[in-house]
Amino acid sequence: MRINRSPSDPLLELDRVSVHFPVKRTTPFSKRRFIQAVTDVGLRIAEGETFGIVGESGCGKSTLANAMIGMVRPTAGSVRFQGDDLYALKRSAFKAARRNMQMIFQDPFSSLNPRFSVYDIIREPLYIRGGVSDAAMRSKVLELLKLVGLDEEDLNRYPSDFSGGQRQRIGIARAIILNPTFLVCDEPVSGLDVSVHAQILNLLMDIQKSRNLTYVFISHNLAVVKNVCQSLLVMYLGKVMEAGQSDAVFAAPLHPYTKALLSAILDIDVHGTRDRIILKGDIPSPIDPPAGCRFWQRCPFAMRGCETIPADLVDVEEGHRVACHLVSGFSSEQIAAGMDQPVSPQPVR
Amino acid sequence: MTDTVLEVRNLKVAFPSAGGVIRAVEGIDLVTEKGECVALVGESGCGKSVTALSVMKLLRTPPAVSRIDTHRLDGRDLTRLTDREMERIRGKDMAIIFQDAMTALNPVMTVGKQIDEVYRRHLRLTKKEARKRTVSALKLVGVPEARSRANSYPHELSGGMRQRVLIALAFACMPKLIIADEPTTSLDVTIQAQVLDVLKSMQREHDVSALLITHDLSVVANMANTVYVMYSGKIVERAALKELFAEPLHPYTQGLLASVPRLSDRKQAFVQIPDTVPHPLHKPSGCYFHPRCFRAGDPCRQRMPRLNGLEDGRQVRCFDPLRQERETPS
């Protein structure tokens, strides 16, 4: 960690990160294709912040999260954690940096080893790091167990005795035992009952406040993201569509995909009616995505130029960026070429 | 509008197991009118999936044991029908859409063939005729390039497409009742919106009754006419959609509604219901919800309240439902 870091420096900074996986070639002579899981993503996360990543399957959010915590090396760009280039660190420094990060997983049923007792699960990170006596370990585990709302007698039980929400609590206790500074929450409540969502979310928020943790919160539920995140980015097929301070983005969502996501949250307020934007077609595959805007095939407002001309992220206002031709417009030559003509009827994959 | 399509009275299902008897469904009534969409809302372990299977008589007995007083589909008594006779009804008069399309569809048969089968079996069409109907059914649910897509295998299709295939399968013979068990839960948000749209329009246009089983209140808000709220095997509230959302009577319903995060919320702690749903083998005494209920009183700990019918047609199972508060001015 750089010594001359000030508290205003971002805790985590990604600079034009791309992660592309090669697809196995059927014959040695066929063209090499790539799964462009993440392309050209940049972000800055401040200390103590909750940063949201929003998107559906195939958008690359899991790969991005893995790249952030040192699980997957980016094929381009850099990941700077506490000022240091994470993937350039020497092995021991790399391990030390990673101990400052932990992850909470989506599926509470597969994130705990069914053969380990609760005690084993929670103390495991501490045990791996070593340097702590058995007694100290036990008291630490007990302290965390109580913090997440479980009892001492649960220590000797096994995951199969617990419900999804309780398992998630165990996972949270495991995640914070090493006092990390950075926690990635990958859809932490999607696999749980609705009445338990609130409990787990509140627990996560309380822990964040009391320990001044920095969160990356991955979710497809924009209502939750709006409540807990200070800034966010919206991803589609590996690229950022819209990003910024959450207040600004929610006050004025500009990208058609963001709008579609918002309208897809079926409001349970039966009295109001909202304009529903229903996208056509399916989420395409991230192998060899289109050259222009990645969203153009499903976009209700697509123009001819969207197919071939990539859209860059531009600042719309302070703390709000969008990658969309509707917002940034075309150059005069492009308009002359008719690139701004809307495409209709909508092509359907 | 007073044709009753589905009538289920006093359904009880238990699973004897080594640890005791699991009381999965404890005497529930379900009634569906023609063209009505009835939602059965509850969380995991409340018994709603078991209920869906029981309505279709797909529950394996053993290991389940079930009792039912009335079980009618469009007036026809289903209780005494043999398996053979039920097979003729399932798929034709009554159909189910499962949550996970990958396990609901046969992986080694093309989707077209699977839909063809329904036509050939129930309507006795020839191969050609069946395929024509299949293609039009796929078109109806919004599958693009239906003719060529019919020759795809389930794993070649995306999640949303598969779910549409399930909808096409269910609606193939225009049944009287469609049961949809968490039809969109496993899908992405934007795909979910698409598929629900299809389901809703199919149901409304063809005046088919639907029993929608879900834990997702937003899906309910979008589709249902009447809502049954289920908790730990019992129905705790029944009301028309608007009334339920505007004025929930049972504390559990109120808690559920409050705990769903909304875009209009301000940044504050989420409303939560304490603890968890009871373990099916260790249900609390008295009202099953009382350990989590902020209004629990002495009678709640000792006795199970009855499902009371109110004058406006609503039902609620509570000794102290929320309405009373409103009636007594503070």
Add this chain to the structure above:
Amino acid sequence: MSKRRVLLQVARRGGSILTLFKKVWQHPKGRVGLIIAGFLVLVAVLAPVLAPYDPYDVTQRAAKGLRPSWQHPLGTTITTGQDILSMLIYGSRVSLAIGLSAGLALAFLGALMGVMAGYIGGFADNLIMRIVDVLLVIPTLPLIIVLTNLLGRSYVVIVLVFVAFGWTGLARVIRSLVLVLKNSNYVKAAELAGASRWYVMTKHILPGTSHLIIMNTTLTCAGIMVAEAGLSFLGLGDPTAISWGKMLAEAQGGGALLFGAWWWILAPGAGIFLAVFSFMRIGLVMEEIFNPRMKTSSSIHKLFKHLNNTYLDEVFRSMEDDEAAEPAEQPVRVNPFAAGSGHD
């Protein structure tokens, strides 16, 4: 790591295996398998004590071809006058010894290869899997015939060939499981905390495969015992040893069918059948335990027989609404077949 910790972990690992066998015992079909297998092991171990005669004794010329009697419960062989019961008892030694030794060695090798291929991946994975592909192609029976011709007929050759070629099946299965386990979230969490590959392999991967290894081994032993019987029948085994397969060969050659000495054929046949049956039974019950969906309804039917109808009626009656109006009479939630099952 303290010694005490190591012992505790071995006990825990052994404990989970012990609980597995306990579960097999509780299953009625499994219990039958365990009893028979245990019986056979006892017979094999105590053979010198149990056998009434020396099975190798070929000097009793007067006792040739005797029918079953009190003196010779299974009669004697036509050709040499050996007591068949004694031969049967001693024959169990060969079958079980080969089955168990080959099975265990095979399990060890197969598991090791499978875990290495799955966990290390990359070059090791490719190398091991190509070796597997090659080994699968080579036919083992002709190989055994050739080798026994070259090196002399013995069981060592047979066991070596079984082990050298048989590990492939288990390796493949274990490798698939390891691939799944490797990507589990709890492994990820451990790696984030700085776990070494060795830690992950020994703490997470190996224990996760132990059940599969045991189940597979049990079934493999059964298969090896059949194979051994076949090879002995063909005369490829140790000519001086007594084995059930060899007994069958001798019975056929000695004209048992011709002279109607059915006991000579039945005895070794029953022996082979019981050995294989019991091991397969155990293995299949283990599979059922790991994969509860495979359970057939028969065990539940038995549950039903225990549950008397009045109890069920009581349960259903308690679900009624008017029943619920009475405060005092809560439905009896006692487990009728509790008997200290120690269940939660």
